[in-house]
Amino acid sequence: MTANSTIEEPPKRFGLESQVKRNPHPDFKKVENSRPPFDDDLNWKYTQIPNKDWKIGSGANDPTWSEHKKITIDPYGENRNPVDNYKLLIGAITPRPIGFLSTISKDGVTNLAPFSFFNLVNHDPPIFAIGFSCNKANPKDSLRNILETEEVVINIISEWFIEAANFCSTNSPFGIDEFKLSGLTPLPSEKVKPPHVGESAFSIEAKLYKIEEFQSKAVPGKASGTLVLVEGINFHVRDDVVNDQLNIVDIAKLKPVSRLGGITFGRTISGYEALRPDYEKDVVNNDAAKEFL
Structure with missing residues:
Protein backbone atom coordinates (compact mmCIF):
# COMPACT_ATOMS: atom_id res chain seq x y z
CA MET A 1 0.00 0.00 0.00
CA THR A 2 1.45 3.38 -1.00
CA ALA A 3 1.55 6.43 1.25
CA ASN A 4 -1.06 8.17 -0.89
CA SER A 5 -3.47 5.24 -1.07
CA THR A 6 -6.68 5.33 0.96
CA ILE A 7 -8.97 2.64 2.25
CA GLU A 8 -12.56 3.06 1.14
CA GLU A 9 -15.01 2.72 3.99
CA PRO A 10 -18.31 0.97 3.26
CA PRO A 11 -21.31 3.31 2.97
CA LYS A 12 -23.18 3.94 6.18
CA ARG A 13 -26.16 1.68 6.57
CA PHE A 14 -29.64 3.18 6.67
CA GLY A 15 -31.25 3.45 10.08
CA LEU A 16 -28.69 5.42 12.06
CA GLU A 17 -30.32 7.93 14.39
CA SER A 18 -28.36 10.75 12.76
CA GLN A 19 -30.13 9.91 9.48
CA VAL A 20 -33.63 9.14 10.70
CA LYS A 21 -33.94 11.54 13.66
CA ARG A 22 -36.68 9.49 15.36
CA ASN A 23 -36.35 11.45 18.60
CA PRO A 24 -38.54 14.59 18.40
CA HIS A 25 -37.37 15.97 21.77
CA PRO A 26 -34.40 18.37 22.18
CA ASP A 27 -33.99 17.08 25.76
CA PHE A 28 -35.58 13.63 26.03
CA LYS A 29 -34.64 13.01 29.68
CA LYS A 30 -36.29 16.28 30.70
CA VAL A 31 -39.47 15.28 28.88
CA GLU A 32 -39.41 11.77 30.34
CA ASN A 33 -38.90 13.06 33.89
CA SER A 34 -41.97 15.29 33.51
CA ARG A 35 -44.22 12.30 32.82
CA PRO A 36 -45.98 10.11 35.41
CA PRO A 37 -44.06 6.97 36.40
CA PHE A 38 -44.67 3.62 34.75
CA ASP A 39 -47.82 2.05 36.22
CA ASP A 40 -46.83 -1.51 37.08
CA ASP A 41 -50.19 -2.16 38.75
CA LEU A 42 -52.19 -2.09 35.52
CA ASN A 43 -53.70 -5.52 34.92
CA TRP A 44 -55.02 -6.95 31.68
CA LYS A 45 -58.75 -6.40 31.25
CA TYR A 46 -61.46 -7.10 28.71
CA THR A 47 -63.90 -4.39 27.62
CA GLN A 48 -66.85 -4.42 25.26
CA ILE A 49 -66.14 -3.77 21.59
CA PRO A 50 -66.70 -0.03 20.77
CA ASN A 51 -70.25 -0.69 19.48
CA LYS A 52 -71.59 -4.02 20.76
CA ASP A 53 -74.91 -3.39 18.94
CA TRP A 54 -73.34 -2.88 15.50
CA LYS A 55 -75.58 -4.05 12.64
CA ILE A 56 -74.64 -5.32 9.20
CA GLY A 57 -74.03 -2.47 6.76
CA SER A 58 -73.60 0.10 9.56
CA GLY A 59 -70.05 1.09 8.67
CA ALA A 60 -67.81 2.97 11.11
CA ASN A 61 -68.84 3.28 14.76
CA ASP A 62 -67.76 6.94 14.73
CA PRO A 63 -69.18 9.05 11.86
CA THR A 64 -66.85 12.00 12.49
CA TRP A 65 -64.27 10.41 10.16
CA SER A 66 -66.14 12.14 7.31
CA GLU A 67 -65.22 15.57 8.72
CA HIS A 68 -61.64 15.08 7.55
CA LYS A 69 -60.08 14.74 4.12
CA LYS A 70 -57.29 12.44 3.02
CA ILE A 71 -54.03 13.83 1.67
CA THR A 72 -52.42 12.01 -1.24
CA ILE A 73 -48.71 11.30 -0.87
CA ASP A 74 -46.59 10.02 -3.75
CA PRO A 75 -43.74 8.03 -2.14
CA TYR A 76 -41.54 9.01 -5.09
CA GLY A 77 -42.75 12.58 -5.39
CA GLU A 78 -40.41 15.50 -6.05
CA ASN A 79 -38.27 16.47 -3.04
CA ARG A 80 -39.52 13.45 -1.04
CA ASN A 81 -36.71 11.59 0.70
CA PRO A 82 -36.96 7.82 1.39
CA VAL A 83 -36.51 8.59 5.10
CA ASP A 84 -39.80 10.52 4.96
CA ASN A 85 -41.55 7.32 3.85
CA TYR A 86 -39.78 5.36 6.59
CA LYS A 87 -40.93 7.73 9.34
CA LEU A 88 -44.45 7.93 7.91
CA LEU A 89 -44.83 4.15 7.66
CA ILE A 90 -43.48 3.27 11.12
CA GLY A 91 -45.96 5.75 12.55
CA ALA A 92 -48.94 4.43 10.58
CA ILE A 93 -48.36 0.67 10.49
CA THR A 94 -48.81 0.12 14.22
CA PRO A 95 -48.60 -1.59 16.57
CA LEU A 260 -45.11 2.44 17.46
CA GLY A 261 -43.83 5.49 15.55
CA GLY A 262 -40.66 7.42 16.30
CA ILE A 263 -39.10 6.25 19.58
CA THR A 264 -42.42 5.14 21.06
CA PHE A 265 -43.23 1.68 22.38
CA GLY A 266 -46.71 0.35 23.17
CA ARG A 267 -48.24 -1.65 26.00
CA THR A 268 -50.93 -4.29 25.55
CA ILE A 269 -53.13 -4.01 28.63
CA SER A 270 -56.71 -4.34 27.37
CA GLY A 271 -58.69 -5.90 24.58
CA TYR A 272 -62.15 -6.83 23.35
CA GLU A 273 -63.43 -9.94 21.64
CA ALA A 274 -65.44 -10.25 18.43
CA LEU A 275 -66.89 -13.38 16.87
CA ARG A 276 -66.05 -14.09 13.24
CA PRO A 277 -69.23 -13.73 11.15
CA ASP A 278 -70.67 -16.76 9.36
CA TYR A 279 -71.88 -15.88 5.85
CA GLU A 280 -74.69 -18.43 5.76
CA LYS A 281 -76.06 -17.43 9.16
CA ASP A 282 -75.31 -13.71 9.27
CA VAL A 283 -75.92 -12.77 5.63
CA VAL A 284 -77.89 -15.38 3.64
CA ASN A 285 -80.36 -16.18 6.43
CA ASN A 286 -80.47 -12.67 7.86
CA ASP A 287 -83.44 -10.63 6.60
CA ALA A 288 -81.70 -7.41 7.60
CA ALA A 289 -78.83 -8.25 5.25
CA LYS A 290 -80.85 -8.80 2.08
CA GLU A 291 -80.69 -5.14 1.02
CA PHE A 292 -76.90 -5.40 0.88
CA LEU A 293 -76.81 -8.40 -1.46
Missing part, protein backbone atom coordinates in the same frame (compact mmCIF):
# COMPACT_ATOMS: atom_id res chain seq x y z
CA ARG A 96 -45.84 -3.79 15.21
CA PRO A 97 -44.53 -6.89 17.00
CA ILE A 98 -40.81 -6.86 17.66
CA GLY A 99 -38.52 -9.67 16.58
CA PHE A 100 -35.70 -9.68 19.12
CA LEU A 101 -33.08 -11.56 17.12
CA SER A 102 -30.32 -13.61 18.63
CA THR A 103 -27.67 -14.63 16.10
CA ILE A 104 -24.12 -15.88 16.20
CA SER A 105 -21.24 -15.09 13.85
CA LYS A 106 -19.23 -17.75 12.05
CA ASP A 107 -16.51 -16.99 14.61
CA GLY A 108 -18.84 -17.69 17.53
CA VAL A 109 -19.67 -14.13 18.69
CA THR A 110 -23.31 -13.67 19.69
CA ASN A 111 -25.41 -10.68 18.64
CA LEU A 112 -28.75 -9.44 19.92
CA ALA A 113 -30.91 -6.79 18.22
CA PRO A 114 -34.61 -5.79 17.98
CA PHE A 115 -36.41 -5.51 14.63
CA SER A 116 -39.98 -4.24 14.20
CA PHE A 117 -40.21 -5.12 10.51
CA PHE A 118 -41.24 -8.59 11.65
CA ASN A 119 -44.25 -10.89 11.72
CA LEU A 120 -45.66 -14.42 11.51
CA VAL A 121 -46.77 -15.25 7.95
CA ASN A 122 -47.56 -19.00 8.05
CA HIS A 123 -48.14 -21.72 10.65
CA ASP A 124 -47.50 -24.97 8.72
CA PRO A 125 -44.60 -24.76 8.46
CA PRO A 126 -44.11 -21.88 10.92
CA ILE A 127 -42.70 -19.09 8.73
CA PHE A 128 -41.62 -15.69 10.00
CA ALA A 129 -40.72 -12.60 7.97
CA ILE A 130 -37.93 -10.25 9.04
CA GLY A 131 -37.22 -7.04 7.15
CA PHE A 132 -33.80 -5.40 7.20
CA SER A 133 -33.29 -1.82 6.00
CA CYS A 134 -29.98 -2.75 4.40
CA ASN A 135 -28.66 -4.88 1.56
CA LYS A 136 -26.59 -8.06 1.52
CA ALA A 137 -23.49 -6.16 0.40
CA ASN A 138 -23.53 -3.93 3.50
CA PRO A 139 -25.57 -5.91 6.03
CA LYS A 140 -26.51 -5.17 9.60
CA ASP A 141 -24.83 -7.55 12.03
CA SER A 142 -27.93 -9.72 12.47
CA LEU A 143 -28.38 -10.11 8.72
CA ARG A 144 -24.69 -10.83 8.23
CA ASN A 145 -24.84 -13.62 10.78
CA ILE A 146 -28.00 -15.11 9.26
CA LEU A 147 -26.44 -15.05 5.79
CA GLU A 148 -23.32 -16.80 7.06
CA THR A 149 -24.85 -19.36 9.45
CA GLU A 150 -28.48 -19.63 8.25
CA GLU A 151 -29.68 -19.70 11.87
CA VAL A 152 -31.47 -17.28 14.21
CA VAL A 153 -33.55 -17.23 17.38
CA ILE A 154 -36.55 -14.89 17.55
CA ASN A 155 -37.39 -13.75 21.07
CA ILE A 156 -40.55 -11.90 22.08
CA ILE A 157 -39.98 -8.78 24.19
CA SER A 158 -42.01 -8.34 27.37
CA GLU A 159 -42.28 -5.40 29.75
CA TRP A 160 -39.93 -6.80 32.37
CA PHE A 161 -36.85 -6.39 30.16
CA ILE A 162 -37.74 -3.60 27.72
CA GLU A 163 -34.87 -1.32 28.83
CA ALA A 164 -32.26 -4.02 28.20
CA ALA A 165 -33.85 -5.01 24.89
CA ASN A 166 -33.95 -1.41 23.70
CA PHE A 167 -30.26 -0.96 24.53
CA CYS A 168 -29.49 -3.76 22.08
CA SER A 169 -30.50 -1.38 19.26
CA THR A 170 -27.25 0.52 19.81
CA ASN A 171 -25.06 1.01 16.74
CA SER A 172 -22.22 -1.11 18.11
CA PRO A 173 -19.50 -2.35 15.74
CA PHE A 174 -19.55 -5.90 14.45
CA GLY A 175 -18.25 -8.41 16.98
CA ILE A 176 -19.71 -6.77 20.09
CA ASP A 177 -21.84 -9.08 22.24
CA GLU A 178 -25.09 -7.29 23.15
CA PHE A 179 -25.93 -10.01 25.66
CA LYS A 180 -23.09 -8.60 27.77
CA LEU A 181 -23.97 -4.94 27.13
CA SER A 182 -27.60 -5.47 28.09
CA GLY A 183 -27.08 -7.91 30.95
CA LEU A 184 -29.57 -10.34 29.40
CA THR A 185 -29.15 -14.09 29.85
CA PRO A 186 -28.12 -16.38 26.96
CA LEU A 187 -29.60 -19.88 27.31
CA PRO A 188 -28.49 -22.79 25.11
CA SER A 189 -30.76 -23.62 22.19
CA GLU A 190 -31.40 -27.20 21.13
CA LYS A 191 -31.49 -27.19 17.32
CA VAL A 192 -29.52 -24.04 16.39
CA LYS A 193 -26.31 -22.47 17.65
CA PRO A 194 -27.56 -18.98 18.67
CA PRO A 195 -28.75 -18.91 22.29
CA HIS A 196 -32.22 -17.77 23.23
CA VAL A 197 -32.92 -14.97 25.70
CA GLY A 198 -33.64 -16.35 29.15
CA GLU A 199 -35.79 -13.37 30.09
CA SER A 200 -38.05 -13.83 27.07
CA ALA A 201 -41.25 -15.79 27.76
CA PHE A 202 -41.42 -17.03 24.16
CA SER A 203 -38.54 -17.82 21.83
CA ILE A 204 -38.35 -19.47 18.42
CA GLU A 205 -35.35 -21.34 17.09
CA ALA A 206 -35.33 -20.88 13.32
CA LYS A 207 -33.48 -21.76 10.14
CA LEU A 208 -33.15 -19.64 7.00
CA TYR A 209 -35.89 -20.38 4.45
CA LYS A 210 -35.57 -17.72 1.75
CA ILE A 211 -34.03 -14.30 1.08
CA GLU A 212 -35.28 -11.52 -1.21
CA GLU A 213 -33.50 -8.24 -1.85
CA PHE A 214 -35.40 -5.07 -2.75
CA GLN A 215 -34.12 -2.60 -5.31
CA SER A 216 -34.36 1.08 -4.44
CA LYS A 217 -36.54 3.31 -6.61
CA ALA A 218 -35.09 6.47 -5.10
CA VAL A 219 -31.54 5.37 -5.95
CA PRO A 220 -31.73 3.14 -9.06
CA GLY A 221 -29.18 0.35 -9.10
CA LYS A 222 -28.92 0.13 -5.34
CA ALA A 223 -30.46 -2.59 -3.18
CA SER A 224 -32.18 -0.85 -0.26
CA GLY A 225 -33.61 -3.66 1.83
CA THR A 226 -33.63 -7.38 2.45
CA LEU A 227 -36.51 -9.69 3.34
CA VAL A 228 -35.56 -12.82 5.24
CA LEU A 229 -38.01 -15.68 5.67
CA VAL A 230 -37.13 -18.17 8.38
CA GLU A 231 -38.76 -21.41 9.50
CA GLY A 232 -39.41 -22.00 13.18
CA ILE A 233 -38.12 -25.43 14.17
CA ASN A 234 -38.29 -25.28 17.97
CA PHE A 235 -40.20 -23.20 20.53
CA HIS A 236 -39.38 -22.22 24.11
CA VAL A 237 -42.22 -20.90 26.28
CA ARG A 238 -42.28 -19.99 29.96
CA ASP A 239 -44.42 -22.46 31.91
CA ASP A 240 -46.69 -19.86 33.51
CA VAL A 241 -47.75 -18.13 30.28
CA VAL A 242 -49.04 -21.17 28.38
CA ASN A 243 -52.00 -23.52 29.03
CA ASP A 244 -51.76 -27.25 29.72
CA GLN A 245 -52.41 -28.07 26.05
CA LEU A 246 -49.48 -25.85 25.04
CA ASN A 247 -51.58 -24.02 22.46
CA ILE A 248 -52.81 -20.79 24.11
CA VAL A 249 -50.57 -18.03 25.49
CA ASP A 250 -51.92 -15.90 28.33
CA ILE A 251 -51.62 -12.32 27.07
CA ALA A 252 -51.99 -10.97 30.61
CA LYS A 253 -48.81 -12.77 31.64
CA LEU A 254 -46.86 -12.35 28.39
CA LYS A 255 -47.13 -8.53 28.61
CA PRO A 256 -45.75 -8.06 25.08
CA VAL A 257 -44.17 -4.79 24.00
CA SER A 258 -44.97 -3.41 20.56
CA ARG A 259 -43.34 -0.76 18.38
